[in-house]
Amino acid sequence: MDRRIREALAEEYRAQRERNAAEEARRREEVRARVPQAARLMDARQAMIERFCRQALTDESFVTPEAELRKANAGIRAALAAAGYPEDYLEPVARCPKCMDTGVMDGDVRRECDCYRQRALELSSAVTDGTQSFEAFNAQVFPETVPEGLTITQRKAMLLLKNYFEKYADSFPAQQPRDLLLYGKSGLGKTYLLSCIARRLQERGYRAELVSAYDVIRIMRDAYFGREDDTARLYDADLLLIDDLGMEPMMENITIEQLFQLINARRSRGLAMVFSTNLNTEEIKRRYNERIASRLFDHTLCQVVELLGQDVRQRPRPEA
Numbered sequence: 676m677d678r679r680i681r682e683a684l685a686e687e688y689r690a691q692r693e694r695n696a697a698e699e700a701r702r703r704e705e706v707r708a709r710v711p712q713a714a715r716l717m718d719a720r721q722a723m724i725e726r727f728c729r730q731a732l733t734d735e736s737f738v739t740p741e742a743e744l745r746k747a748n749a750g751i752r753a754a755l756a757a758a759g760y761p762e763d764y765l766e767p768v769a770r771c772p773k774c775m776d777t778g779v780m781d782g783d784v785r786r787e788c789d790c791y792r793q794r795a796l797e798l799s800s801a802v803t804d805g806t807q808s809f810e811a812f813n814a815q816v817f818p819e820t821v822p823e824g825l826t827i828t829q830r831k832a833m834l835l836l837k838n839y840f841e842k843y844a845d846s847f848p849a850q851q852p853r854d855l856l857l858y859g860k861s862g863l864g865k866t867y868l869l870s871c872i873a874r875r876l877q878e879r880g881y882r883a884e885l886v887s888a889y890d891v892i893r894i895m896r897d898a899y900f901g902r903e904d905d906t907a908r909l910y911d912a913d914l915l916l917i918d919d920l921g922m923e924p925m926m927e928n929i930t931i932e933q934l935f936q937l938i939n940a941r942r943s944r945g946l947a948m949v950f951s952t953n954l955n956t957e958e959i960k961r962r963y964n965e966r967i968a969s970r971l972f973d974h975t976l977c978q979v980v981e982l983l984g985q986d987v988r989q990r991p992r993p994e995a
């Protein structure tokens with residue numbers, strides 16, 4: 676396996692374990708604040724564990740009374756369930772329960788977990804395949820004409836944008852503002868630019884997910900209806916790139932609610948997002964609502980970039 680991929684994965688798994696620990700701590704705090712009965716039992720268990728530790732230090736023949744520990748744990752689980760929480764709410768959190776996000780089985784570095792091999796495969800295809808990269812960016816496909824609304828040629832404008840996005844990807848996660856919204860008609864290179872950013876971040880070891888808005892809603896809907904829960908991809912990626920906002924199916928208020936929730940959840944954790952859309956401000960307000968529009972077009976949080984010019988997919992490619 677490529678050393679870069681190994682390093683990227685080590686970093687990804689480390690970051691995941693950190694998020695798990697933060698989530699565990701958050702849950703403990705939440706339970707302490709909301710379920711006093713569980714909080715009392717947690718304190719009692721903590722005191723018991725400390726007592727066992729002291730005893731073990733002074734008495735070599737001391738054997739930890741596992742039954743007492745199990746009883747204490749069962750009490751906490753019951754208190755959680757009685758308060759409407761899942762019984763295992765305070766159990767260790769992991770994306771992969773098989774390896775607990777260590778990437779290896781039973782701590783044995785020679786036995787890679789399936790999830791690790793899967794991620795390595797995804798990463799290597801993202802890093803080495805595909806032609807959409809800043810390196811492969813070819814400004815020649817953009818015409819040397821000045822589009823309405825611009826004072827420079829479309830080609831020159833794309834080069835400037837490419838440099839801007841490359842800087843964004845290279846300075847990630849320090850870039851300001853954190854989010855990007857790319858809008859313009861179809862065929863101006865939005866998806867291409869998103870792919871370049873995603874690829875550069877993956878090369879730098881970040882978890883960047885490029886997903887169409889259509890798939891975002893599909894993934895959330897599958898989770899909502901309990902079919903398959905792949906939402907961690909959307910919620911936890913270091914950078915989430917949503918392509919073609921506005922092309923997803925609308926289902927009453929669910930689509931809007933889910934989108935709103937996703938944007939808010941990521942913003943509150945300081946996780947960046949990049950959007951591309953054919954819709955302008957007014958159309959976004961109309962399709963979604965004021966709340967979503969104000970989040971997308973908040974200039975302190977989101978850099979809005981408009982692409983102007985003609986569809987390069989309908990333009991004959993220059994001779995190679």
Ligand SMILES: [Zn+2]
Pocket residue numbers: 771772773774775776777778779788789790791
């Ligand atoms: Zn695993």
